[in-house]
Amino acid sequence: AQKITQTQPGMFVQEKEAVTLDCTYDTSDQSYGLFWYKQPSSGEMIFLIYQGSYDEQNATEGRYSLNFQKARKSANLVISASQLGDSAMYFCAMGTSGTYKYIFGTGTRLKVLA
Amino acid sequence: NAGVTQTPKFQVLKTGQSMTLQCAQDMNHEYMSWYRQDPGMGLRLIHYSVGAGITDQGEVPNGYNVSRSTTEDFPLRLLSAAPSQTSVYFCASSRRGSPLHFGNGTRLTVT
Numbered sequence: 001a002q003k004i005t006q007t008q009p010g011m012f013v014q015e016k017e018a019v020t021l022d023c024t025y026d027t028s029d030q031s032y033g034l035f036w037y038k039q040p041s042s043g044e045m046i047f048l049i050y051q052g053s054y055d056e057q058n059a060t061e062g063r064y065s066l067n068f069q070k071a072r073k074s075a076n077l078v079i080s081a082s083q084l085g086d087s088a089m090y091f092c093a094m095g096t097s098g099t100y101k102y103i104f105g106t107g108t109r110l111k112v113l114a
Numbered sequence: 115n116a117g118v119t120q121t122p123k124f125q126v127l128k129t130g131q132s133m134t135l136q137c138a139q140d141m142n143h144e145y146m147s148w149y150r151q152d153p154g155m156g157l158r159l160i161h162y163s164v165g166a167g168i169t170d171q172g173e174v175p176n177g178y179n180v181s182r183s184t185t186e187d188f189p190l191r192l193l194s195a196a197p198s199q200t201s202v203y204f205c206a207s208s209r210r211g212s213p214l215h216f217g218n219g220t221r222l223t224v225t
């Protein structure tokens with residue numbers, strides 16, 4: 001069975017510092033993708049970054065990077081130089097080629113402090 | 115450039131009433147899905163579809179029906195609403211292996 005685990009219900013970070021949001025996953029599929037989404041207080045879901053299971057390099061998108069450790073089945077999101085606008089809920093998600101399902105973790109609420 | 119369109123944005127139902135949440139996408143995505151979001155539980159998959167005429171159950175399918183007669187549309191039906199179905203509902207679509215595109219959500223309250 002597939003599973004996504006986010007163990008940090010809430011996190012605080014000082015403005016301009018970096019923060020790591022944890023995500024571990026479980027799947028028996030060899031081909032899968034890992035995604036991170038941001039949900040601000042307005043409620044929409046915003047795609048941030050993607051990592052494929054066969055990608056050898058960690059994905060980066062601007063201030064976002066994905067620390068992918070395949071052997072540990074972890075896909076942590078790193079946000080560098082945090083901004084007040086980064087305060088939001090963050091979800092880790094996985095999609096597998098076998099089941100074609102996308103499943104989500106329970107989320108981490110990040111608060112950036114001025 | 116509509117993307118994924120969900121209607122309505124808000125809905126209040128009485129217990130036992132039925133309704134349909136509408137979802138349409140104009141990106142020719144084969145994959146469409148419905149999620150519900152509850153505090154502390156993240157997004158849970160209700161039903162999904164990998165193409166017209168093909169649907170399957172997700173993690174929490176009970177109380178919900180879906181159909182996929184066209185590539186564009188994937189409505190979610192509540193046949194007899196219950197207070198436990200009070201939630202925020204999201205429709206999403208994608209190409210296989212690509213990021214999901216989400217609608218703006220429907221906030222449903224069942225009294």
